[in-house]
Amino acid sequence: MATRRNQSTETQIKNVLVPIIQAFGRSGKLIYLIVIGIVIFFAYQYFTRSSASSTIEYNSTLIEKQLKNVSKLVVTEGHYSQVMTYKDQKKYFMDMVSFEKKALMVVNADVTVSYDLSKIKYDINETTKTISIKNIPEAEMKINPDIHFYSIDESTFNPFGTADYNKINKKVKAEIAKKMEKSKLKTNAENRLISELSKILILTNTMGWKLEYNGETVLTSTGLSKKIKT
Template sequence: MKKVLLGIIITLLFVFIFRYCENKKDDQSILYENSMLIQEQIKNVGKLIVTEGHFSEVFNYKNSKALFTEYITADKKALVVVNADVTISYDLSKIEYKIDEATKTLQIISIPKEEISISPDLEYYDIQADYFNPFEAKDYNDIKETIKASLIKKLQKSDLQKNAKTRLLEELTNFYVLTKELGWTLKYEETPITDEKNLFELEL
């Protein structure tokens, strides 16, 4: 009777160990599949996000060159009409992240900075120049740089950068939704993201 009882206990013990190992294997398999799913999602989001805008402006350019005294000058001027296409982009293929399977955590380490591209189309009207102060290549370069600086200031005062950041955060929301569904935790740097609202409060 004792041998039979011992045999039953040993059999049950083997069954328990076998079931435990099988369950452990399944858990590891699910964890691996979740990890791969998250990496695939990051690849899908890893694309170029572009926000476009257009600016039009008219500039008056004037340059004076003193000749013999400060009261005698040679002047040149021009009217410049500017039509500029502006793009703000985020290349999310450069996003840095870390997946910790042990703690089921996706950590976004860093997000690439925005890239601003300004392509101004300049048209010159009413160009007037003195013999002693003619228009040169340097003048056109100076005008272009001045206009670019002015456009950047206009860009900073517009909603274009804000809209670009909103689009970026909307893409990052996909990470939060996925990790939440899988029972994982999303972190930005060292900050856990517990709500979509947290994402839109981040200082990027």
């Protein structure tokens, strides 16, 4: 009888303790999972904020570097050759007597059209992720003529002098500049300029930024070309 009572008592204790232990075990696991969840949440928030800040700074650095890479002298070279004639006439005695001088010459000239992109003006806005190009420097044309005189016809009363040679040099440069404005050299120089600036456009598009020129958003290289050439 005593043995049966002991077994019955043990059974009652187990019936009471086992649910308590199981409940404590379940609540312990629940608390453990909640704590882990809170730790993961705050860790995610911390590293996400840190990463976003670093990304903005990294993006700005990349863009600044690209702008410095294109901030160079873009030069397009060409050659010009033409036969030219220079004439000058002096008149005396109410234009009744005149003395003429003239020269036949061959002009060979090396011409360069360049853009100094270190002079480009721009702003970087990290908040709106925008690069705004404010101003692009004008093209600079340099002409180095080599003039060969094949025939010089002058008069004692109207000889060639330093003033004439300076006038010829000035006239030659003006003539060449006029022709170069309508030539492929100027167009090629503009195309090279657009090619350099397109590197910035590609970078901004890749990084989720946008490029503006004179207050207008530029989406493609074609759009950039139209804005520069207008």
